[in-house]
Each structure stands twice: as C-alpha cells, then as structure tokens.
Amino acid sequence: MSIVWESRYALRMRGVTSSTIREILKLTQRPEVISFAGGLPAAEYFPTERFQDACQRVLSNSAHQALQYSPTEGYPPLREFIAERLNRSYNIQVDIDNVMITSGSQQALSLLAGLMINPGDHILVEHPTYLGALQAFSTFQASYVSVPCDDNGICAEQVPAALRHAPKFMYILPNFQNPGGTTLHADRRQELVNIAEAHGVPIVEDDPYGMLRYDGEDIPSLLAFDAERLGGRAHQYDGNVIYLSTFSKSLAPGLRIAWVVGPPQVLARLVQVKQGADLHTSTFNQMVIYEVAKDGFIDEHVATLREVYRKRRDAMLGALDRFMPHEVRWTQPQGGLFLWMHFPAQINARELFEASVRRNVAFVPGDAFFTEPDPPPTARINFSCMDEAGIVEGIKRMAEAIEELLVAAQTQTVVP
Amino acid sequence: MSIVWESRYALRMRGVTSSTIREILKLTQRPEVISFAGGLPAAEYFPTERFQDACQRVLSNSAHQALQYSPTEGYPPLREFIAERLNRSYNIQVDIDNVMITSGSQQALSLLAGLMINPGDHILVEHPTYLGALQAFSTFQASYVSVPCDDNGICAEQVPAALRHAPKFMYILPNFQNPGGTTLHADRRQELVNIAEAHGVPIVEDDPYGMLRYDGEDIPSLLAFDAERLGGRAHQYDGNVIYLSTFSKSLAPGLRIAWVVGPPQVLARLVQVKQGADLHTSTFNQMVIYEVAKDGFIDEHVATLREVYRKRRDAMLGALDRFMPHEVRWTQPQGGLFLWMHFPAQINARELFEASVRRNVAFVPGDAFFTEPDPPPTARINFSCMDEAGIVEGIKRMAEAIEELLVAAQTQTVVP
Numbered sequence: 001m002s003i004v005w006e007s008r009y010a011l012r013m014r015g016v017t018s019s020t021i022r023e024i025l026k027l028t029q030r031p032e033v034i035s036f037a038g039g040l041p042a043a044e045y046f047p048t049e050r051f052q053d054a055c056q057r058v059l060s061n062s063a064h065q066a067l068q069y070s071p072t073e074g075y076p077p078l079r080e081f082i083a084e085r086l087n088r089s090y091n092i093q094v095d096i097d098n099v100m101i102t103s104g105s106q107q108a109l110s111l112l113a114g115l116m117i118n119p120g121d122h123i124l125v126e127h128p129t130y131l132g133a134l135q136a137f138s139t140f141q142a143s144y145v146s147v148p149c150d151d152n153g154i155c156a157e158q159v160p161a162a163l164r165h166a167p168k169f170m171y172i173l174p175n176f177q178n179p180g181g182t183t184l185h186a187d188r189r190q191e192l193v194n195i196a197e198a199h200g201v202p203i204v205e206d207d208p209y210g211m212l213r214y215d216g217e218d219i220p221s222l223l224a225f226d227a228e229r230l231g232g233r234a235h236q237y238d239g240n241v242i243y244l245s246t247f248s249k250s251l252a253p254g255l256r257i258a259w260v261v262g263p264p265q266v267l268a269r270l271v272q273v274k275q276g277a278d279l280h281t282s283t284f285n286q287m288v289i290y291e292v293a294k295d296g297f298i299d300e301h302v303a304t305l306r307e308v309y310r311k312r313r314d315a316m317l318g319a320l321d322r323f324m325p326h327e328v329r330w331t332q333p334q335g336g337l338f339l340w341m342h343f344p345a346q347i348n349a350r351e352l353f354e355a356s357v358r359r360n361v362a363f364v365p366g367d368a369f370f371t372e373p374d375p376p377p378t379a380r381i382n383f384s385c386m387d388e389a390g391i392v393e394g395i396k397r398m399a400e401a402i403e404e405l406l407v408a409a410q411t412q413t414v415v416p
Numbered sequence: 417m418s419i420v421w422e423s424r425y426a427l428r429m430r431g432v433t434s435s436t437i438r439e440i441l442k443l444t445q446r447p448e449v450i451s452f453a454g455g456l457p458a459a460e461y462f463p464t465e466r467f468q469d470a471c472q473r474v475l476s477n478s479a480h481q482a483l484q485y486s487p488t489e490g491y492p493p494l495r496e497f498i499a500e501r502l503n504r505s506y507n508i509q510v511d512i513d514n515v516m517i518t519s520g521s522q523q524a525l526s527l528l529a530g531l532m533i534n535p536g537d538h539i540l541v542e543h544p545t546y547l548g549a550l551q552a553f554s555t556f557q558a559s560y561v562s563v564p565c566d567d568n569g570i571c572a573e574q575v576p577a578a579l580r581h582a583p584k585f586m587y588i589l590p591n592f593q594n595p596g597g598t599t600l601h602a603d604r605r606q607e608l609v610n611i612a613e614a615h616g617v618p619i620v621e622d623d624p625y626g627m628l629r630y631d632g633e634d635i636p637s638l639l640a641f642d643a644e645r646l647g648g649r650a651h652q653y654d655g656n657v658i659y660l661s662t663f664s665k666s667l668a669p670g671l672r673i674a675w676v677v678g679p680p681q682v683l684a685r686l687v688q689v690k691q692g693a694d695l696h697t698s699t700f701n702q703m704v705i706y707e708v709a710k711d712g713f714i715d716e717h718v719a720t721l722r723e724v725y726r727k728r729r730d731a732m733l734g735a736l737d738r739f740m741p742h743e744v745r746w747t748q749p750q751g752g753l754f755l756w757m758h759f760p761a762q763i764n765a766r767e768l769f770e771a772s773v774r775r776n777v778a779f780v781p782g783d784a785f786f787t788e789p790d791p792p793p794t795a796r797i798n799f800s801c802m803d804e805a806g807i808v809e810g811i812k813r814m815a816e817a818i819e820e821l822l823v824a825a826q827t828q829t830v831v832p
Binding site for chain 2: 002011040104168202266273275281
C-alpha cells in the first residue's frame with residue numbers, strides 16, 4: 001500500500017495555503033507585464049560594489065568565522081550596531097541583549113507565532129493587514145480579531161472593545177502600512193502603548209519601511225513610546241513591545257537579514273524556538289550586511305532610495321489623478337512601497353485583476369489582506385520597482401480596465 | 417499592570433528548552449579547552465578562495481537577481497545540480513520538482529515537523545538519535561517511540577512492533593549516525609523501505625555525512641532503495657522517502673544551504689510551510705554555493721576532507737586504544753564526525769563531563785540524545801575540528817578523568 005500523504009499532514013495544514021501574492025507573481029513574470037503586484041525593492045539601486053567589497057573583506061579577514069556555525073542570537077557586532085542606531089534614533093536604551101537576528105522578518109513573525117499562539121488563540125490585527133503575517137500566524141492555527149484603519153492608521157479607540165477576545169498580542173504596522181500605505185498618528189501610538197500596559201497585552205510592531213519616508217517628520221516607533229513610558233534611557237528595555245525590522249528594504253532582501261528587538265526574557269525564549277527552526281542565520285550574510293551598513297553607508301544609501309522612491313510615488317499619484325475614474329479612491333502614502341485603492345462597489349477586484357492582466361498590468365486584489373470574507377473591492381499597488389514611464393503607462397491601462405468594468409456593470413444594471 | 421510573559425507563551429513552549437549542546441559549547445569556548453563537544457567542520461579547510469571567486473562572479477554577473485527576493489522552492493540551477501548528482505550517484509530519477517532548498521537541514525526538520533506533527537503524534541526515532549531533530553519535533557509537541565541501534569544501525573526487525581504506536585514517520589540517520597557513528601547495513605535499508613511500503617509509513621532520511629566516508633564502500637541511500645522498488649530510472653520519484661542533506665559538511669555551514677528530496681506532492685505542501693517560515697532561503701547564498709560546488713569542485717574538495725578527517729578519526733581511535741580503561745567501549749565509525757562511547761554503569765556521564773572540564777577537555781554527555789530518562793552512561797565525541805596532537809592529548813585527559821571516577825566509585829562501594 002502506497003502512502004496516503006494527506007493522512008500524514010498535521011491539522012494545522014488545513015489553514016495553510018499558498019500566498020496569493022506569490023502565486024500572482026508567478027503569473028506576472030512575463031517581461032511585457034507592468035507589475036504593481038510585488039513588493040520588490042528597485043534592483044538597479046542595490047549597492048552592488050559595496051557588497052562586493054564587503055564579501056572580499058569578510059572572506060579575507062574572517063573566513064574561518066564567516067563560513068562556520070555561529071550563535072543563534074546573531075553576530076554580536078551587528079546586534080550592537082542595530083541597538084546603537086535605535087538608541088540614537090529614539091533616545092532610548094536598548095542593548096545587545098535586546099536584539100536578535102532573524103532570517104528575514106518573515107522568520108521573526110513565524111518564531112513569534114510559535115512562541116505565543118495556541119490553536120484558536122486570537123491575534124488582534126489591522127483591517128487590512130500584511131498577508132505574510134497572516135500566513136505565519138495561521139500556520140499555528142490563529143484566529144483573528146480585526147480593527148479597522150483610517151487615514152491615520154488603526155482606529156485605536158476601537159481596540160479596547162476588541163480586547164474582549166483576549167488576543168495574545170496586537171500586530172501593528174505603524175509606518176506606511178502594507179497594504180494600506182497609511183501611517184499611524186503619534187497620538188494613537190501613545191494610546192496603543194497605554195492600552196498595552198493597562199490591559200497587559202503585548203504589541204508586535206512590524207516596521208520594515210520606517211526608514212523610507214518621503215514627506216513629513218519621522219514619528220517615534222511604538223517601541224520608543226513604550227521606552228519613554230518606562231523612563232527613557234534609564235534601563236535596558238524591558239517593556240511591552242516586540243519590534244521587528246529588516247535590511248531587506250534599506251540594503252537588499254536577497255541576504256535575508258532582519259532583527260527583533262524586545263525584552264531580554266522574551267528573546268531568550270525566542271532563541272530557543274529559533275534553535276529548533278534553523279540553528280542560526282547565515283554567519284556570512286550577517287557579517288557582510290554589517291560591513292555594508294557600517295560607517296554611515298546605510299544612511300547615505302537610504303537617502304538615495306528616498307529620492308528614487310519619492311519620484312516613483314509622485315509619478316503614480318500624478319497618473320492616478322490624471323487617469324482614474326472619479327469613483328476610485330486611493331491612499332496618499334508618506335513613505336514605503338505601496339498605495340491602496342478603493343473601488344466602487346460594482347467592481348469585483350478579481351475581475352479587475354483579470355481585465356488588467358489582459359492589458360499586461362498586474363496588482364494584488366485586496367481581499368488577500370483581510371481576515372474576513374467578502375471585503376469591499378480594493379487593491380494594493382506597488383510603486384518601488386518600476387520607472388516613472390512604466391508607472392504612468394500601467395496606471396493608464398488599469399484605468400481603462402476599470403472603465404471597462406464600470407461600463408459593463410452599468411449595462412447589466414440597465415438591461416437586467 | 418506589566419505583561420506576564422509566561423502567560424503569553426504557547427503550550428508547545430513547555431517542551432522547548434535550549435539545546436544542551438549549544439549550552440555546553442558556550443561553556444567550552446575558552447581557548448585552553450580541547451573540545452570534542454561540537455560538530456564543527458575543520459575551518460582551516462574551508463575553500464575560502466573558491467568562495468571569494470564565487471562571490472565576485474555572482475555579484476559581477478547577476479547582482480540584481482542575487483540580492484533580490486526569489487522563489488520559495490530555491491534557485492533552479494542549484495536544484496538541478498542536486499538532482500543530477502543524486503541520479504548519478506544512485507542511478508535513480510529525481511528531477512527539479514523533487515528538490516527544494518532549505519536554510520540548513522535544521523530548517524528541513526522543522527518544516528517537516530510543521531507539515532506532519534499534531535500534538536502528541538508519535539515519531540519513530542533511533543535510540544540514541546540527533547538532538548536537533550528532537551528539538552525540531554518537540555516544538556510541535558511530538559511524542560516518541562524509539563528503536564535501539566547496534567553496530568549496524570537501527571534494529572530493523574524491531575521496527576514493525578514499534579509501528580503499533582502509529583508513528584507519523586520514521587526518522588532515520590543511515591550514515592555515520594549522529595551521535596552513534598554507526599552505519600545502517602544495506603539489508604536493513606532494504607527492510608526499512610519494505611516496511612514503509614507495507615505499512616504506509618513514510619521515512620525521513622537524514623544524511624548530512626554520507627559523502628564523508630573513510631573506509632569501505634558507499635551504501636545506497638534509503639531513497640535509492642525506494643526508487644529501485646519503484647522501478648529505478650523509469651519515473652520522476654514519487655515514493656515513501658523524504659531525503660535530507662546539506663552543504664554544511666561538504667563545503668561550509670555558515671551559508672546555511674541544505675536540501676530536501678521527496679515526492680513533488682509533498683514538496684508542494686512543504687513549500688507552503690516554508691513561505692510562512694522565511695519566504696525563501698538567501699538567493700545570494702544559493703547562487704554562491706552553486707558557483708562553488710559546480711564543475712566537479714565539490715568532489716575534489718570532499719576528497720581532501722576525507723583524507724583530513726580519516727587521519728583525525730584514526731588518531732582518536734589510536735588514542736582511545738592506548739589510554740582508555742578496559743571497561744570503556746566505543747564505536748568504530750566508517751565516516752562522519754563522531755564516535756560514541758559507552759562507560760561502565762558506575763560512571764555518571766554528567767560527573768565525567770565536569771571532571772573532564774576541570775582538565776580542560778569537553779564532550780557531550782550522551783543522555784541528551786535519548787528520548788527516555790536515565791539512559792546508560794554514554795558520550796558523543798567529535799574528531800573533525802581538532803588536529804591529531806590535540807585529539808591525543810584530549811583523549812588522554814578524558815581517560816584520566818574516567819580513572820578518577822572509577823577509583824572514587826570503587827572506594828564508595830568498598831566503604832559504604
């Protein structure tokens with residue numbers, strides 16, 4: 001008798017499906033497609049020479065260390081570097097024991113899910129929220145309680161009511177949210193930190209895009225608000241926020257180097273989960289990323305990226321204004337990689353996706369980012385990995401596809 | 417009210433503790449300690465120049481690809497390369513859809529655990545078995561049914577009785593087992609493959625050391641026996657074995673590049689688990705490993721390693737013969753990185769560890785490798801990462817520590 005593989009799979013696999021985005025990306029990799037679907041950084045701006053120099057330096061000076069096994073917590077100089085930058089940015093006090101390296105932020109989400117989620121546990125999420133987080137949490141059979149977002153991010157005043165579901169933690173993307181493109185107002189950050197303390201519910205703050213701001217002033221992270229509550233620089237951080245960020249957007253995603261900041265007692269447990277998950281993150285990549293980032297290079301490079309992405313965002317906002325039917329609305333992101341579109345109710349986002357792909361333009365239909373069935377018709381569109389001319393052309397074609405569907409919907413209404 | 421973190425952790429964390437080995441490694445990193453505790457490859461034989469050339473080639477020719485996000489399944493040329501080598505070694509037919517890249521073999525174990533283990537499910541393991549596998553499985557709340565090993569590996573004739581526990585899969589290390597150092601006899605491989613088919617229970621075959629054979633003839637993998645059962649080269653492999661291996665022992669562990677071979681239907685599900693776990697393994701590292709390994713280099717390099725490690729193993733076996741009290745026994749590994757010691761019953765392995773560390777020599781007490789309490793006194797000792805003189809000196813000191821404990825035990829017996 002051959003093996004019945006389905007009978008071998010764990011119950012948790014019933015909630016695990018392929019990422020819609022990754023499946024869509026496969027469909028749209030034909031070179032003639034203008035794709036707003038991914039969240040890829042602009043490859044033509046990767047600091048390749050700096051990576052070449054860093055690889056040579058690491059392998060010339062420290063090959064025995066770089067190619068060998070290493071501690072689960074991560075490469076100490078990189079952890080120090082991350083702690084120092086946070087302390088400088090926010091005037092707080094985190095140290096090396098507050099920092100752990102992960103194999104991309106996706107791993108951090110997965111490890112936190114493994115650490116905290118029992119089957120059926122609720123997680124408080126934004127509405128809509130990052131698909132990859134839902135995928136990581138659903139592997140551990142999470143349930144969700146979602147709180148809506150407006151142009152100032154998650155509606156903090158609705159959070160206390162949602163806490164009746166006893167969520168294990170709140171998952172918050174404060175800056176240039178994926179997919180919404182919105183930024184959480186400072187007052188709401190303070191409010192969330194107060195709620196976490198008052199109700200004893202941790203916050204997982206996911207901040208991959210914080211450095212990529214194109215207008216306005218930086219707002220301190222939830223971590224910084226929470227450290228402030230504890231008395232700022234006085235102590236090693238031991239509060240209520242677990243903060244995630246990554247080098248994927250500021251340097252390059254292909255090395256999979258990200259980090260978690262949190263209370264040392266939590267990281268000590270998270271390290272145990274990571275030991276079982278992959279022993280440790282590539283020693284070589286951690287050392288190379290450190291060599292690339294250090295001595296101020298990361299700030300110089302991010303300044304370049306901000307210029308490039310600001311222009312692309314502006315090209316997209318300009319094209320939307322010019323081409324989109326008046327019934328369509330979209331967010332005005334101050335940074336990050338995405339904006340979010342709201343379509344009139346008679347548009348079906350999956351049909352629009354198909355009509356757009358027929359015109360060789362792609363995006364991600366918004367329903368993938370919701371935890372509830374039948375959300376309103378929306379889309380996430382990315383502006384980071386296409387030049388301005390491509391962006392304008394893509395938006396023009398997408399507008400044509402919308403017009404087509406609006407006309408069809410009207411015809412259907414008039415002639416039943 | 418501050419957060420009570422313990423109340424936030426999932427039930428599965430009760431079974432998750434730090435790896436004894438990693439804790440011991442921390443204790444023994446003082447330079448004066450002769451450590452047989454780790455399982456580290458010899459860093460002085462890492463092919464550093466080849467890695468330097470590979471990094472330059474990848475970044476000169478393909479930086480935009482290497483530094484970017486990439487598919488979860490892995491870098492296609494590397495998957496092809498792995499499939500072709502397996503087909504050549506074993507005269508079987510696996511193709512690119514049978515191969516998936518993972519971030520080290522530890523990740524493969526963790527993903528398989530996520531795919532298959534419900535809380536309380538039994539896994540059939542060897543007795544003793546690899547600690548890291550127990551750690552990966554225990555994160556998903558596995559139970560164990562263990563089958564003893566002798567000098568020819570797991571006692572296959574005892575496996576059918578153990579199947580009464582309905583294990584989700586059998587976890588088998590056929591070559592130069594970690595920790596036992598033993599090799600599974602060909603007849604038993606055939607028998608296990610027959611049992612898997614007869615009872616519909618998959619085999620997870622973990623083969624990190626198969627290339628590192630120092631005496632005797634290579635024995636086909638369980639995967640090869642199972643492919644043979646299916647008719648050898650006739651079809652794309654779709655059998656009962658999931659095979660794991662890694663570049664960590666043949667090239668370098670610091671890049672964390674390993675692979676899984678299995679039926680395409682299983683890998684399709686495993687890819688979904690990996691998407692949630694880390695999106696994909698470092699694109700850059702996969703491309704670098706491919707550049708390093710290709711054109712026959714990996715075979716040349718492994719031939720060098722076999723020479724080096726054979727001498728170290730022989731130095732260890734010679735020193736054991738010369739210095740150890742006659743009551744102590746050990747395995748005669750034909751390859752790999754470890755041998756396994758059995759002590760007389762009056763020795764406590766943890767006390768021996770302490771007596772050895774006082775003499776600046778370290779090893780791993782064997783109890784960490786058993787799934788049951790109070791196993792007989794044993795130890796795993798590594799011979800790959802120390803020169804011959806260090807090996808001889810370390811064994812001499814360890815023998816002195818054993819003599820000391822034997823004398824103390826005798827005294828205690830005589831004078832109660």
